[in-house]
Amino acid sequence: MNYILNYPLGELSASEAGESDVLKNLEATVHRKQEILKQSRTAKLWLQYSEMVQVLRQFIKAERTGNWPLHLQSIQEMLPFLAASGHNLYTKTAYVYLMTMQSLDEDHPDVYASFINGNHVIRRSNRYWAGISSDLFIEQVLMRSVKTAGGLTRGRGMTESQRSLWLMSMPACAEINQAMQDLSGVGYFSSEQHKDETHARQKKDTNDIQTLLTFLKSRNPFIDSEVDRSLRNIETGVVADKTVNVDDAKKVGTSILQELVGKNIADHTFRRKKQAITLGNKVQAKLDGEPLRIDSQLLFQRCTTAAHGIFEDISEIFQFELCGVPSSIFETTGLPREPQKSTLAEYMWNLIGLKPKAPTETHFVLDGGSLIHRLPWAKGATVDTICMTYVNYVNNHYTDATVVFDGYPSVPTTKDVTHFRRTKGIISPKVNFNNDTPIKTKKDEFLSNSENKQHFINTLGEKLKDGHVQVIHAEDDADLKIVLTAIEKSKQHTTTVIGEDTDLLILLCYHSKDAINKIYFKSEAKQNTHKIKIWDITETRRKIGPLVCNILPFIHAFSGCDTTSRIFGQGKGTVFKKISTNIKLQDHAAVFCQESNVESIHKAGEQIFVALYGGLLDVETLDMLRYRIFASKVCVGNIYVQVHTLPPTSDAAKLHCIRVYHQTQVWIGKGDKLDPKDWGWHVEDNKLLPIRALLPPAPEKLLRIIRCNCKLNCDTKRCSCRKHGIDCSPACGECRGMNCSNTSNITEADELDDR
Structure with a gap:
């Protein structure tokens, strides 16, 4: 490099510089690095x-x-x-x-x-x-x-x-x-400076x-x-x-x-299966094993349009989702819809109307996961310094405490989706550290690696024990262990659970029916929060009622939690209100809180879905209700029907219900012997992922007519799209809805210019 820098000005041309050994060595170094990456x-x-x-x-x-x-x-x-x-x-x-x-x-x-x-x-x-x-x-x-x-x-x-x-x-x-x-004397002139250089x-x-x-x-x-x-x-x-x-x-x-x-370029046909396969293809509808690259809403519109004249009874097609994923419970990415867990706690708080005071003498049970995220880490601080910060915090704020930590096993778990959703794509390398190792990365980035997190939890647990704090480690999710620990401690004295998770509140309401002393639940104090909600669990159970408390785990799981999907348009407060005021729905919910088979779970869950969407109990099935809601929206509305506003199909609802049953059984302490793979989950890349549906997105004969493979201009009735009165789309084999006569793109562009 010094050779180039020290060369006399004006005596080294650009071509000579490009051929220099120094730049060639730099290029080779960069190439080697790229090959490693x-x-x-x-x-x-x-x-x-x-x-x-x-x-x-x-x-x-x-x-x-x-x-x-x-x-x-x-x-x-x-x-x-x-x-x-x-x-x-x-x-x-x-x-x-x-x-x-x-x-x-x-x-x-x-x-x-x-x-x-x-x-x-x-x-x-x-x-x-x-x-x-x-x-x-x-x-x-x-x-x-x-x-x-x-x-x-x-x-x-x-x-x-x-x-x-x-x-x-x-x-x-x-x-x-x-x-x-x-x-x-009027003319158009522009500056010599290009607009990109302003x-x-x-x-x-x-x-x-x-x-x-x-x-x-x-x-x-x-x-x-x-x-x-x-x-x-x-x-x-x-x-x-x-x-x-x-x-x-x-x-x-x-x-x-x-x-x-x-080859003659005009006669050559490209095969989709030879094209690059993207991550988005995993959640798309398929025909003959090849993905239909088409938006879910567009697929739904085309299916419902083309079905007229092909099916004598159009309601038949509504047993299929008519889009790539069950969009009422899954996002377009294929992930379950993210739950809004705190809304259930908010609804219950407004319902019971209690404002108890914190007890003066109590034993604290702390959610270790919440505790870890509570305190900031000083940049470059050693592991020992960080751990002592937590020890001092617990001893200063909670004189008599038990800390319960989550476990992060290397085997697939039902919370895998939640874990990588929370990391937001951040992957941190594994760090081999000891007490004297300085942590130079951000806390969230460091903890996004499950091995780092588990190692740190083990280290922190030992430091807390040395600081005379009781520590319990759960094998995986700690919510049930925290609640059972609190109930055990309540046999001797009043107990307060410290945490942020709505799951803890729900499980406390369910499990604390046999508590001897009072149990409270509250969040940790925050600088920007003046009022902290303190839950008296005994009074909460009395206000809500034992019958509803006994099915609270089901209500929480059915309306969306860390392992189950949120239902679009059905808030947790709505689900709670409808079930808590309907004896028949409570009987259906009780099926999930006892030992039941898949058939009875599906039947009970489908009836709850029907009730939530305003259907007729014991009369309509979900598939019938889907068609009725679609037909009513078409008749009274002047816009197209959004597919995610319809109820899920009976097929997708069944899978959702058996996942809800599995989670409910885990929460009530009876899920140890249940294999998630038998209850709506499958293993993929060493992660447990929910099975979205068992039926195809639409009938095969319907999928075949909503796309064409025209090699020319799609200007005759031989084009299946034109024949059935629908525009060509990105799902079409050759034209892709572009540069053909059967598309509205040109018309839309003209209309745009007219405005």
Whole structure:
């Protein structure tokens, strides 16, 4: 590097600098580092994304500067990614275009010479970065004048003579325009400075870069491959299975392009199964094993539209979800809808109307997980210093205390979804530490690694014991252990449970029926909170009633908890109110709190779903109710029906109900012998994930007609989409709903211009 820096000014050309051994060594070093990083599939994907961005920047540079060889190079480098992503028409046309242009020097040497001189782009000025692509120039000039006052689409007509007259008059109009500017002294001028170089634009770019860096700092995709070699979404933490190969998109696209060699491009058909498979394909509807890349709401609309005339009774199709996932209980990502647990506690607090005072003498039972997140960590502090901070805090605030910690086993658990949702895609490397090890990473990042967290909990537990604090370690989730510990302590004296989780309140109301002394539940004091809710569990049980308290675990699990889905449009307060005021629903809920078989669980759960959505108990099934609600919305509404506002199908509800049963049994202390895999869960990548549905998203014959495989323009009744009165969409095999005559995109664009 010193060789380059110390070289006399003006005596080293750019080409000579590029060929220097120093830069070659730097390039080789960077390449070696990239190959090491690529051992992690996530890093490999992001390096590939960086390459794609570089190709795009290279193409923009070629257009702005009029660099013809760079233009062709960029098109060639784009092709594998276009093919892998399924942009079939772009792939075909770009492939033919590239082949034609590469032989331009032999076929049309005069045109080639002009393009080499930078004339494949249009310029309004002689500035270096002012080139405009021909298609963009056509949009800005020709198409704009077509659609403005006096243009062809504004009343003149589109006959051959009218088009000829309009085009031939354009040079004369331009001369008149220039003459008017000269006469009036008014003209259009622009600065020599490009708009991308203005102070405002540079400031915005800097802020955007900082935002991106802040996000990536805690979700670094380029972590050591020894820590994590998986392919994951760095925002949600969702891990791809082995079928996902989007990190090899360039390789996949290259193999697709090789099939085009020597073939007639118009007759060639691309196969979806050979395209890159993304993480989103896992939650999409499939036909013949191939994913239909289509939005869930759009799929629902197309299914309900196309079903008329195919099914004698359209209500038959509502036993299927008609979208990629059961959207009333799952998000479009395939994850369960995130619960809003605190709303149940809020509803109960307003219902009972109690404001008890904290007891003066009590034994405290602390939720260890809440305690860990309660105190901040000083940056660079040692493990011993951090642990002593917790010990001093507990001894100063709770004179007689027992701390119960969660366990984080290496085997799959039903809380796996919650764990990686809470980490928000952050993956921290395992840290081998002892008491003297300084922790230099952020607390949340350090604890996002389950091995780090378990090791720290074990270390903290020993320090608390040395500080005369009782410590209990649960094997996995500690909620039940905390409650049972509090009930055991209440045999000798009044007990107060300290925690933030609504689960603790629900379990205390259920299990404390045999408590001898009073049990209280409250949150830890916070600086910005003046009033802390203190729950007298005995009085809470008396106000709510023993019958409802005995089914509270079911109500909480059914309406959404850490292991079960929230039901769209059915808040916890609504579920609590409807069940607590209906004896028949309470009988159905009791099925979940006793030993029951799958059939009785499904029957009871379906009736509760029917009641929540306003159906007729013991008369309507969920599938019947789905159709009735859909039909009523269509009749009275002037907008399309959102699929997630409908009840789940009987199939999806059954799986939800057996997961609710499993969680309810765990909470009441009878779930030890229940295998989650028998109750609506399956293992994937060493994680327990909920089974979304057993039935396909829609009948196969319906899926076949909502997409076409037209190789031409979709302008005849041979197009299955046009035949059934629906627009082509991204699910279609060839056209993808773009650049064909059976799409509303062009019409919508025209309407947008009219506004």
